[in-house]
Amino acid sequence: MDKRKAILEAAVELIAEKGYTHTSMQQIADSVGVSKGSLYTFFPSKEDLIISIYEHYQQLVFERAFVVGLDGNLPPYERFAKQFQVQFEGILEYKSYMKMHMRGESAQSSEKLEGMGHRMRGRLFSWLERNLIDLYGEEIAPYKWDLMWMTQSIYTSYTGLMVTSENELAPDKLGKHLVRQIDILAKDFLVGKSTPLLDDVMMRPFSVGMDREGAFTSFEKRENAWKSLYESIHQHKQSHYFLEVTDRISEESRKSNPDELVMRGLFQLLKSEEEISERAQLLEEQLLPETGSEH
Amino acid sequence: MDKRKAILEAAVELIAEKGYTHTSMQQIADSVGVSKGSLYTFFPSKEDLIISIYEHYQQLVFERAFVVGLDGNLPPYERFAKQFQVQFEGILEYKSYMKMHMRGESAQSSEKLEGMGHRMRGRLFSWLERNLIDLYGEEIAPYKWDLMWMTQSIYTSYTGLMVTSENELAPDKLGKHLVRQIDILAKDFLVGKSTPLLDDVMMRPFSVGMDREGAFTSFEKRENAWKSLYESIHQHKQSHYFLEVTDRISEESRKSNPDELVMRGLFQLLKSEEEISERAQLLEEQLLPETGSEH
DNA sequence: CGTAAAAATGACTATTGAGTCAAGCACATT
DNA sequence: AATGTGCTTGACTCAATAGTCATTTTTACG
Structure with missing residues (x-):
């Protein structure tokens, strides 16, 4: 399972x-230090390899923002900025992946690959939509596509700049900058001076993947575990305290080398509260799988 | 010379x-209806072919905006919007080219190809800079990179949308929309509420190609002919009248099938004025080459 | 017409690289 | 030590395709 990651x-x-x-399979094999044949025990084809790459890294980068988004302690504006920030941090960490992604070029577009691209876009847009509504309420709806489209394009282009540029852009500054610009554009729409250009009909290709019950259906186990934990905490009377603990877990888990003991301790705090215990347990299993639950 | 274009x-x-x-050379040959060998009498290699494609189309799309930019009759704001508009019109006309460009994937990046990409970026940015300065004066300088970067990213992403989307976005609306958004962001910078994130040092890779004397050095003969004609008109006492004529020429030349007689007639109007005659003649030769000058 | 130059052809070469598979090897279990 | 299981290997197949070049066809012109 480790060699797979190395590949x-x-x-x-x-x-x-x-x-x-x-890039030939031979070169990849040489670079890992195994034979070409071995690659095919892990990935049935070159195309499957690149799809696995996308799935692996996209998950890593996006999950961060998703988790920060669940945190109800921060006010919407700051939370939005923070979500960008952690994504930019992720991007900096996986620079090569982003470079690869930006090159765009990949296998002759197949069902599988297109499906994945579609899911990724859907995810991004539903994430943006959620944040815009948190910030401006339902009245932003008529302008949401224009805003989302501009946001996405600015976000992507700054991403490119981060990855290419020598002198690093600071993720926190960039996150704040981005939200500030979005805010200016949104306010202008709300004042009613600009008219929107894009609508639901035109943007249908991008709106798939968001569905009625909360937009995040295709999500991984780990993200669902986060989500359900946060939900159960919100219902709790002492939610503030438990949110703090959970935020601390989220912060720790984003580090490149999370301290396992710290994490276990924090989880212990959650598990001592009966109403949350079960959900916390589930998430712990997702985040710290190897040593399992030896309660 | 026509088969080359067909290829x-x-x-x-x-x-x-x-x-x-x-896409193999064989397929291209089949599609044109010539043999593979023939392709190699026009293009020494596949790489040269794609470079020629870029040079050909980029010229077509960009020249339009360049020419509109020279027109002094329109006030800056409208002129900026109009320039976007004509570019979007061009993009609609050469959809396939834009699709190809957006795929990004091309030959293993060579000297030649990278040089071209660099020139293209430089051109875009110097064009944006020129327009921003026309609009806001020198005081925009500290914020120009942030503005240009965001503008470029929004512009590019709307371009993508135009090319992909079934229902066409109207170029004129899109142009106005874009300038409106830029204006909002610019005003906010000028009021001093947002702080810029990008600076000259960081953006050096993008600033090449713009040089002191006017940013458009690497330009084609045709564009230089336009430029010098407009310059000579501006010095003329009856500039307003001649500008109108020249604008009409520019408009006609942007059509997919310009009316040759109309063009010749318009040029005749210009050539009857001695001080402009020579420059007009030069441009006419560029725009209507086949039949030459049979004065 | 006739002839020479230019253009077009398509069979051929040479290379690259994805994917296969029979044989070899390491390691665990008995 | 013997046996079996599954991982690893790299030589091999096979298809795709960029680029070449001797030959044929077209054109241009005296």
Whole structure:
């Protein structure tokens, strides 16, 4: 299971540098230090390899923002900025992946790959929508597509800048900057001076993946565990205290080398409260799987 | 000279659809209806072919905006919007090219190709800079990179939307929309509420190509001819009248099938004025080359 | 017409690279 | 030590395709 990851990482590195078509399976194999044949015990084809790469890294980068978004302690504006920030931090950490992603070029577009791209876009847009509504309420609805579209494009282009540029842009500043610009544009729409250009009909291709019950259906187990934990905490009378603990867990889990003992301790705090215990247990199993639950 | 164009067009179509690597020279040849060997009498290699495509179309799309930019009759704000508009019109006309461009994937990046990308970016940014300064004067300088960066990213993403989307976005609305959004962001910077994030040092990679004397050095003969004609008109006492004529020429030349007689007539109007005659003649030769000057 | 130059052809070469598979190897269990 | 299981190997197949070049066709012109 570890060699698989090594292959993914080597492949990302090479593909980021030379592009998908100009990276051969042989080169990837050489770079990991195994034979070409071995690659095929992990990935049935080159295409499956790149799809696995996308799934692996996209999850890593996006989960961070998702989790911060659940935190109800921060006011909406700051929370939005914070979510961008942690995503930018993630991007900085997985620079090669982003470079690869930005090159765009990959296998001759197949069902599988297109489906994934679609899910990714849907996810991004439903995430943005959620945040815009948190910030401005339902009255932003008529302008949401214009705002989301501009936001997404500015976000993406700054991402590119981060990855390319020598001197690093600070994720926290960038997050605040972005939200500030969105805010200016949104306020202008709300004042009614600009008219929107995009509507639901036109944007249908992007709206799939968001569905009635909360937009995040295709989510991984881990994210669902986060979500359900936060939900049960919100219902609790002492929610403030438990939110703090959970935020601290979230913060720790975002580090490249989370301190396992700290995490276990924090989880213990949650598990001591009966109404939350079960959900906390579930998340702990997701985040710290190897040693399991030896209660 | 016409078959060359046919090859370029067929190649764009195929590459837009299937990508550079998955389009073979054989397929291009079949699509034009010539043999593979023939392609090599026009383009020494596949890489040269794609470079020629870029040069050909980029010129077509960009020249439009450039020419509108020279027109002094429109006030800056409207002129900026109009420039976007004509570019969007161009994009609609060369959809396949834009699709191809957006796929991004092309030959293993070579000197030549990178140089071209660099020139293209430089051109775009110097064009934006010129417009921002026309609109807001020198005091916009500290914020220009942030504005240009956001503008460029929004512009690019709307471009993508135009090319992909079924229901067409109207170029004129889009142009106005874009300038309106830029204006909001710019005003906010000028009021001093937002702080800029990008500076000259960080953006050096993008600032090449703009040089002291006017940013447009690497320009084609045709564009230089436009420029010098407009310059000579501006010095003329009856500039307003001649500007109108020239604008009309510019408009006509942007059509897919410009009316040659109309053009010749308009040029005749210009050539009857001695001080402008020579420059007009030069431009006419560029725009209507085949039949030459049979004065 | 006739001839020479230019353009077009398509069979051919040479290379690259994804994916296969029979044989070899390491390691665990008995 | 013997046996079996599953991982690893790398030589091999096979398809795709960029680029070449001797030959044929077209055009241009005296």
